[in-house]
Amino acid sequence: MARFAVRMEVDLPADMDPDAKADLLAREKAWSQQWQRSGEWVSIWRCVGEYANLSIFEVRDNEQLHEILWGLPLFPYMTMQVTPLATHPSDIHA
Amino acid sequence: MARFAVRMEVDLPADMDPDAKADLLAREKAWSQQWQRSGEWVSIWRCVGEYANLSIFEVRDNEQLHEILWGLPLFPYMTMQVTPLATHPSDIHA
Amino acid sequence: MARFAVRMEVDLPADMDPDAKADLLAREKAWSQQWQRSGEWVSIWRCVGEYANLSIFEVRDNEQLHEILWGLPLFPYMTMQVTPLATHPSDIHA
Amino acid sequence: MARFAVRMEVDLPADMDPDAKADLLAREKAWSQQWQRSGEWVSIWRCVGEYANLSIFEVRDNEQLHEILWGLPLFPYMTMQVTPLATHPSDIHA
Amino acid sequence: MARFAVRMEVDLPADMDPDAKADLLAREKAWSQQWQRSGEWVSIWRCVGEYANLSIFEVRDNEQLHEILWGLPLFPYMTMQVTPLATHPSDIHA
Amino acid sequence: MARFAVRMEVDLPADMDPDAKADLLAREKAWSQQWQRSGEWVSIWRCVGEYANLSIFEVRDNEQLHEILWGLPLFPYMTMQVTPLATHPSDIHA
Amino acid sequence: MARFAVRMEVDLPADMDPDAKADLLAREKAWSQQWQRSGEWVSIWRCVGEYANLSIFEVRDNEQLHEILWGLPLFPYMTMQVTPLATHPSDIHA
Amino acid sequence: MARFAVRMEVDLPADMDPDAKADLLAREKAWSQQWQRSGEWVSIWRCVGEYANLSIFEVRDNEQLHEILWGLPLFPYMTMQVTPLATHPSDIHA
Amino acid sequence: MARFAVRMEVDLPADMDPDAKADLLAREKAWSQQWQRSGEWVSIWRCVGEYANLSIFEVRDNEQLHEILWGLPLFPYMTMQVTPLATHPSDIHA
Amino acid sequence: MARFAVRMEVDLPADMDPDAKADLLAREKAWSQQWQRSGEWVSIWRCVGEYANLSIFEVRDNEQLHEILWGLPLFPYMTMQVTPLATHPSDIHA
Numbered sequence: 001m002a003r004f005a006v007r008m009e010v011d012l013p014a015d016m017d018p019d020a021k022a023d024l025l026a027r028e029k030a031w032s033q034q035w036q037r038s039g040e041w042v043s044i045w046r047c048v049g050e051y052a053n054l055s056i057f058e059v060r061d062n063e064q065l066h067e068i069l070w071g072l073p074l075f076p077y078m079t080m081q082v083t084p085l086a087t088h089p090s091d092i093h094a
Numbered sequence: 095m096a097r098f099a100v101r102m103e104v105d106l107p108a109d110m111d112p113d114a115k116a117d118l119l120a121r122e123k124a125w126s127q128q129w130q131r132s133g134e135w136v137s138i139w140r141c142v143g144e145y146a147n148l149s150i151f152e153v154r155d156n157e158q159l160h161e162i163l164w165g166l167p168l169f170p171y172m173t174m175q176v177t178p179l180a181t182h183p184s185d186i187h188a
Numbered sequence: 189m190a191r192f193a194v195r196m197e198v199d200l201p202a203d204m205d206p207d208a209k210a211d212l213l214a215r216e217k218a219w220s221q222q223w224q225r226s227g228e229w230v231s232i233w234r235c236v237g238e239y240a241n242l243s244i245f246e247v248r249d250n251e252q253l254h255e256i257l258w259g260l261p262l263f264p265y266m267t268m269q270v271t272p273l274a275t276h277p278s279d280i281h282a
Numbered sequence: 283m284a285r286f287a288v289r290m291e292v293d294l295p296a297d298m299d300p301d302a303k304a305d306l307l308a309r310e311k312a313w314s315q316q317w318q319r320s321g322e323w324v325s326i327w328r329c330v331g332e333y334a335n336l337s338i339f340e341v342r343d344n345e346q347l348h349e350i351l352w353g354l355p356l357f358p359y360m361t362m363q364v365t366p367l368a369t370h371p372s373d374i375h376a
Numbered sequence: 377m378a379r380f381a382v383r384m385e386v387d388l389p390a391d392m393d394p395d396a397k398a399d400l401l402a403r404e405k406a407w408s409q410q411w412q413r414s415g416e417w418v419s420i421w422r423c424v425g426e427y428a429n430l431s432i433f434e435v436r437d438n439e440q441l442h443e444i445l446w447g448l449p450l451f452p453y454m455t456m457q458v459t460p461l462a463t464h465p466s467d468i469h470a
Numbered sequence: 471m472a473r474f475a476v477r478m479e480v481d482l483p484a485d486m487d488p489d490a491k492a493d494l495l496a497r498e499k500a501w502s503q504q505w506q507r508s509g510e511w512v513s514i515w516r517c518v519g520e521y522a523n524l525s526i527f528e529v530r531d532n533e534q535l536h537e538i539l540w541g542l543p544l545f546p547y548m549t550m551q552v553t554p555l556a557t558h559p560s561d562i563h564a
Numbered sequence: 565m566a567r568f569a570v571r572m573e574v575d576l577p578a579d580m581d582p583d584a585k586a587d588l589l590a591r592e593k594a595w596s597q598q599w600q601r602s603g604e605w606v607s608i609w610r611c612v613g614e615y616a617n618l619s620i621f622e623v624r625d626n627e628q629l630h631e632i633l634w635g636l637p638l639f640p641y642m643t644m645q646v647t648p649l650a651t652h653p654s655d656i657h658a
Numbered sequence: 659m660a661r662f663a664v665r666m667e668v669d670l671p672a673d674m675d676p677d678a679k680a681d682l683l684a685r686e687k688a689w690s691q692q693w694q695r696s697g698e699w700v701s702i703w704r705c706v707g708e709y710a711n712l713s714i715f716e717v718r719d720n721e722q723l724h725e726i727l728w729g730l731p732l733f734p735y736m737t738m739q740v741t742p743l744a745t746h747p748s749d750i751h752a
Numbered sequence: 753m754a755r756f757a758v759r760m761e762v763d764l765p766a767d768m769d770p771d772a773k774a775d776l777l778a779r780e781k782a783w784s785q786q787w788q789r790s791g792e793w794v795s796i797w798r799c800v801g802e803y804a805n806l807s808i809f810e811v812r813d814n815e816q817l818h819e820i821l822w823g824l825p826l827f828p829y830m831t832m833q834v835t836p837l838a839t840h841p842s843d844i845h846a
Numbered sequence: 847m848a849r850f851a852v853r854m855e856v857d858l859p860a861d862m863d864p865d866a867k868a869d870l871l872a873r874e875k876a877w878s879q880q881w882q883r884s885g886e887w888v889s890i891w892r893c894v895g896e897y898a899n900l901s902i903f904e905v906r907d908n909e910q911l912h913e914i915l916w917g918l919p920l921f922p923y924m925t926m927q928v929t930p931l932a933t934h935p936s937d938i939h940a
Contacts, residue, residue, distance in 0.1 A: 002472060002532045003139065004554070005148050006613060013578070014201070014264045032184045043150075045097065045179035048250050049194060049257040049268040053182050054099050056137075061531075062472045062612050066556040069613040076578045080613040084474070084554055085139035086536040088147050090126045096190060096250045098272070100331060107296070108483070108546045142532050143476060143539040143550040155249075156190045156330050160274040163331040170296045174331040178192075178272055180254040191327065193336050202389070202452045220372045231338075233285065233367035236438050237382060237445040237456040241370050242287050244325075273327035276335055278314045284378060284438045286460070288801060295766070343437075344378045344800050348462040351801040358766045362801040366380070366460055368442040379797065381806050390671070390734045408842045419808075421755065421837035424720050425664060425727040425738040429840050430757050432795075461797035464805050466784045473609065475618050484859070484922045502654045513620075515567065515649035518908050519852060519915040519926040523652055524569050526607075555609035558617050560596045566848060566908045568930070570707060577672070625907075626706050626848045630932040633707040640672045644707040648850075648930055650912040660754060660814045661891065662836070663900050690936045701902075703849065703931035711934055712851050714889075719813075720754045724838040742756070742836055743891035744818040746899050748878045758895060765860070814894050821895040828860045832895040 001058050004065055007081040009052040010074055027073040035068050095152050098159055101175040103146040104168055121167040129162050150179075189246050192253055195269040197240040198262055215261040223256050244273075283340050286347055289363040291334040292356055309355040317350050338367075377434050380441055383457040385428040386450055403449040411444050432461075471528050474535055477551040479522040480544055497543040505538050526555075565622050568629055571645040573616040574638055591637040599632050620649075659716050662723055665739040667710040668732055685731040693726050714743075753810050756817055759833040761804040762826055779825040787820050808837075847904050850911055853927040855898040856920055873919040881914050902931075 012021065035041040043056040059065045069080060087094045106115065129135040137150040153159045163174060181188045200209065223229040231244040247253045257268060275282045294303065317323040325338040341347045351362060369376045388397065411417040419432040435441045445456060463470045482491065505511040513526040529535045539550060557564045576585065599605040607620040623629045633644060651658045670679065693699040701714040717723045727738060745752045764773065787793040795808040811817045821832060839846045858867065881887040889902040905911045915926060933940045 004532075005139070012264070029184045033186050036184075036186045044182045044185050045099070046182040046254060048178040048180050048254045049270040051263075054177065054179065062474075062554045062556045065554070066610060066612045075615075076576070082554060082613040083148065084142040084532045084535070084552060085148065086142050086532045088138045088140040090123045090130075091138050092127050092130045098250075106546070140536060142536045143552040145545075156192075156272045156274045159272070160328060160330045169333075170294070176272060176331040178250045178253070178270060180250045193327070200452070217372045221374050224372075224374045232370045232373050233287070234370040234442060236366040236368050236442045237458040239451075242365065242367065271336065272330040273336065274330050276326045276328040278311045278318075279326050280315050280318045286438075344380075344460045344462045347460070348798060348800045357803075358764070364460060364801040366438045366441070366458060368438045381797070388734070405842045409844050412842075412844045420840045420843050421757070422724060422840040424724045424836040424838050425740040427733075430835065430837065459806065460800040461806065462800050464796045464798040466781045466788075467796050468785050468788045475609070482922070499654045503656050506654075506656045514652045514655050515569070516652040516912060518648040518650050518912045519928040521921075524647065524649065553618065554612040555618065556612050558608045558610040560593045560600075561608050562597050562600045568908075626850075626930045626932045629930070630704060630706045639709075640670070646707040646930060648908045648911070648928060650908045662814075663891070687936045691938050694936075694938045702934045702937050703851070704934040706930040706932050712929065712931065720756075720836045720838045723836070740836060741900065742814045742817070742834060742894040743900065744814045744894050746890045746892040748875045748882075749890050750879050750882045818892060818894045827897075828858070834895040 002061055002065070003085040004057045004059070005083040005085055006055050006057060006065075006069065007047075007052065007083075008055065008072075008074075009050065009079045010077055011051070011079070012074075012077050024073050031072055040064065040068060096155055096159070097179040098151045098153065099177040099179055100149050100151060100159075100163065101141070101146065101177075102149065102166075102168075103144065103173045104171055105145070105173070106168075106171050118167050125166055134158065134162060190249055190253070191273040192245045192247070193271040193273055194243045194245060194253075194257065195235075195240065195271075196243065196260075196262075197238065197267045198265055199239070199267070200262075200265050212261050219260055228252065228256060284343055284347070285367040286339045286341070287365040287367055288337045288339060288347075288351065289329070289334065289365075290337065290354075290356075291332065291361045292359055293333070293361070294356075294359050306355050313354055322346065322350060378437055378441070379461040380433045380435065381459040381461055382431045382433060382441075382445065383423075383428065383459075384431065384448075384450075385426065385455045386453055387427070387455070388450075388453050400449050407448055416440065416444060472531055472535070473555040474527045474529070475553040475555055476525050476527060476535075476539065477517075477522065477553075478525065478542075478544075479520065479549045480547055481521070481549070482544075482547050494543050501542055510534065510538060566625055566629070567649040568621045568623065569647040569649055570619050570621060570629075570633065571611075571616065571647075572619065572636075572638075573614065573643045574641055575615070575643070576638075576641050588637050595636055604628065604632060660719055660723070661743040662715045662717065663741040663743055664713045664715060664723075664727065665705075665710065665741075666713065666730075666732075667708065667737045668735055669709070669737070670732075670735050682731050689730055698722065698726060754813055754817070755837040756809045756811065757835040757837055758807045758809060758817075758821065759799075759804065759835075760807065760824075760826075761802065761831045762829055763803070763831070764826075764829050776825050783824055792816065792820060848907055848911070849931040850903045850905065851929040851931055852901050852903060852911075852915065853893075853898065853929075854901065854918075854920075855896065855925045856923055857897070857925070858920075858923050870919050877918055886910065886914060 032041060032044065040057055040059050041055060042058050045054050047054055057065055057068070059068070069075065072078065126135060126138065134151055134153050135149060136152050139148050141148055151159055151162070153162070163169065166172065220229060220232065228245055228247050229243060230246050233242050235242055245253055245256070247256070257263065260266065314323060314326065318326070322339055322341050323337060324340050327336050329336055339347055339350070341350070351357065354360065408417060408420065412420070416433055416435050417431060418434050421430050423430055433441055433444070435444070445451065448454065502511060502514065506514070510527055510529050511525060512528050515524050517524055527535055527538070529538070539545065542548065596605060596608065600608070604621055604623050605619060606622050609618050611618055621629055621632070623632070633639065636642065690699060690702065694702070698715055698717050699713060700716050703712050705712055715723055715726070717726070727733065730736065784793060784796065788796070792809055792811050793807060794810050797806050799806055809817055809820070811820070821827065824830065878887060878890065886903055886905050887901060888904050891900050893900055903911055903914070905914070915921065918924065
């Protein structure tokens with residue numbers, strides 16, 4: 001298992017067709033929730049005041065993380081920052 | 095309750111006295127674990143390849159978060175990046 | 189109560205329809221003034237020479253701040269920088 | 283009257299003599315509070331997790347602002363970011 | 377009187393209608409020269425190799441500077457960098 | 471197996487004791503070559519004109535990569551940039 | 565022979581015609597694989613979570629590297645970062 | 659005579675009309691070669707992997723350099739970085 | 753004649769000997785005022801809140817500007833940003 | 847033959863022993879002039895107002911360029927930016 005933090009910023013065109021946008025966001029939510037339910041997408045939080053989220057992933061390996069992120073319907077509108085994580089020696093749960 | 099992500103980078107002088115350094119790190123660990131045990135410091139992960147961590151805090155308010163961070167024995171050697179978090183509409187646990 | 193400084197930069201497309209723009213700006217002003225009147229949006233200043241403002245918020249928590257910012261009609265055209273604030277030990281009013 | 287936002291970051295050497303540091307910080311506090319009492323230094327807030335503050339000044343002119351900032355005992359250890367402010371058209375108090 | 381340096385970068389769309397562009401630039405020049413003649417816009421220089429200028433302003437206060445800059449016909453296409461200036465102790469004219 | 475690119479920049483103090491430096495560099499070389507021989511440190515190249523290298527790692531997981539990097543005798547003098555890699559669809563060897 | 569690392573970021577317009585895009589990507593893949601087969605394009609990896617790759621080239625000289633990169637069908641949509649590489653003294657294969 | 663290094667990056671819209679683009683590039687080349695022949699544009703090199711060049715100019719003064727650069731047919735699509743140069747004390751030709 | 757804007761930031765060590773510092777600053781002032789009197793150093797302003805100045809120079813050529821700047825007693829402690837200037841077409845004095 | 851532009855910035859400690867500094871600079875000059883005489887170091891210019899130079903190299907390959915740069919006595923005090931160059935299609939000499 002490999003843990004990663006991913007910061008995703010979304011930049012949608014302001015003049016996007018409302019129906020196309022609603023459909024896109026519905027598919028985005030479904031994709032995210034499918035991977036939350038299967039356990040790889042552990043946490044997702046909104047960054048206050050930004051169209052952005054900070055997420056924690058626990059995946060099999062780099063390949064699986066890329067498959068999840070690349071498959072996001074919003075991927076073409078996103079800028080991602082991926083940080084590989086390891087156990088911290090001060091972690092009381094480790 | 096307010097949730098925050100904090101990225102802490104540590105830059106210790108390379109010529110620090112080994113005993114002073116060991117003492118500093120022991121006090122750092124104790125301070126971190128005290129706040130982990132009381133529940134405000136929810137998660138701490140090492141950023142791979144860096145003397146840095148990414149942490150999640152759930153605190154009473156901004157004042158308490160600053161009290162925890164300012165009190166870190168390593169604070170004078172740290173650069174912090176604080177991101178306030180809110181609930182994400184796609185979060186299946188929200 | 190939690191205090192935040194927020195810097196908002198606006199980037200409107202230069203060829204926006206004048207009526208759509210006027211309507212957008214009127215709704216922006218109404219949203220801002222509603223939250224000024226209810227007390228959460230404490231101060232708003234123009235940054236000289238920029239289509240930007242610096243604002244101070246006193247909100248219940250991170251969730252409320254995000255609700256106010258996300259609801260801004262200009263939000264899709266804005267870049268925000270959010271700084272959580274705490275009491276300063278030199279503040280004569282604290 | 284001219285209004286400015288100033289962000290001040292402090293970077294003290296970690297090995298500063300404790301007495302010299304205490305004296306420096308006492309003089310810093312006195313200088314800040316003198317200008318708060320005379321009305322030019324309107325607000326000062328701690329930036330959470332940083333040895334930094336965000337302050338609002340209402341001064342006679344640029345010369346007076348520089349005199350206040352340059353006179354800070356911590357000035358040689360500070361990095362400043364100065365933003366001139368003007369009235370915002372949405373301000374309900376303007 | 378308050379003195380400021382302002383760096384203005386212009387980014388016009390490459391496919392702008394030539395007549396609209398000519399009209400815009402004529403109005404820009406008129407606005408600039410009006411404020412040069414009244415004395416607030418003291419100097420304007422072209423930055424070599426850039427569609428940009430460096431200007432010096434001597435204005436009544438921040439409000440007047442913002443009024444001049446905001447009123448520029450090219451303002452929606454400009455990025456500005458505003459630096460408040462004060463007397464330098466080595467200035468032989470001060 | 472997980473593949474990573476790591477860029478390591480070295481910043482040694484110019485006045486380091488020559489013997490201490492020679493010892494440090496010898497231990498650095500030994501640590502690097504031990505992990506090259508065991509197969510995790512696949513490639514190491516010098517970045518031309520810089521005290522820096524670009525390396526490719528194939529490791530068991532994030533934990534092992536951090537163990538290798540953290541264990542470098544030069545680690546306290548290094549700045550690292552870690553990029554997780556995955557298979558590229560155009561790779562003729564994949 | 566000269567070795568280079570090249571990081572290529574792709575930014576395709578989100579509204580590109582699907583057939584034109586499919587054709588473009590097919591030609592991109594063919595161009596990349598032709599140079600992989602002839603030996604100049606030694607490695608290509610996907611950067612996780614990004615529409616980007618990191619590649620290693622072993623070319624005759626700078627001219628040939630530029631010919632390969634400039635000829636990429638995706639070149640007009642790419643941002644490249646080119647790092648010339650040399651042998652590292654710790655490389656066990658050198 | 660004044661010597662300058664100028665780095666010019668070109669960013670053409672991907673959907674530019676091929677004939678308009680061919681005409682633009684032909685006029686660009688002619689303008690560049692005219693100034694190379696008259697001696698002011700001393701050197702021009704392609705930056706590998708980029709739609710960019712590095713050029714050396716020897717001009718009468720700043721005014722002439724700006725006239726040459728501003729007159730480039732590609733100027734509206736370019737970002738320039740201008741570095742004034744002087745004689746180096748180690749130059750064996752100086 | 754060639755005109756330049758130069759922004760000079762000063763970073764003196766905080767523990768500099770007071771006499772050495774006073775002597776350095778006196779020589780700096782003398783050097784600056786000598787070139788102001790001879791006409792090359794046209795203007796010098798303090799950047800508010802910074803140990804920095806913005807200056808305008810009118811010099812014979814690049815060589816002379818470098819001679820003036822390099823000769824500054826504070827040069828080893830300064831970071832400079834040099835912008836070559838040309839006549840602006842909206843300048844009413846040109 | 848491979849051509850490169852290299853920008854070298856020097857940052858010497860302000861309190862360096864004058865004799866050690868003079869010796870270092872003499873060896874730097876000798877190393878530079880040796881490679882100028884043998885033809886690899888084609889041009890060297892001072893960047894106005896900076897302790898920096900811009901140089902053009904024509905070398906056998908990446909290895910030779912690194913050998914020249916790494917061998918500079920000032921290397922430990924330098925930050926380098928290396929740009930590989932190729933023939934430009936508008937070059938009248940190509």
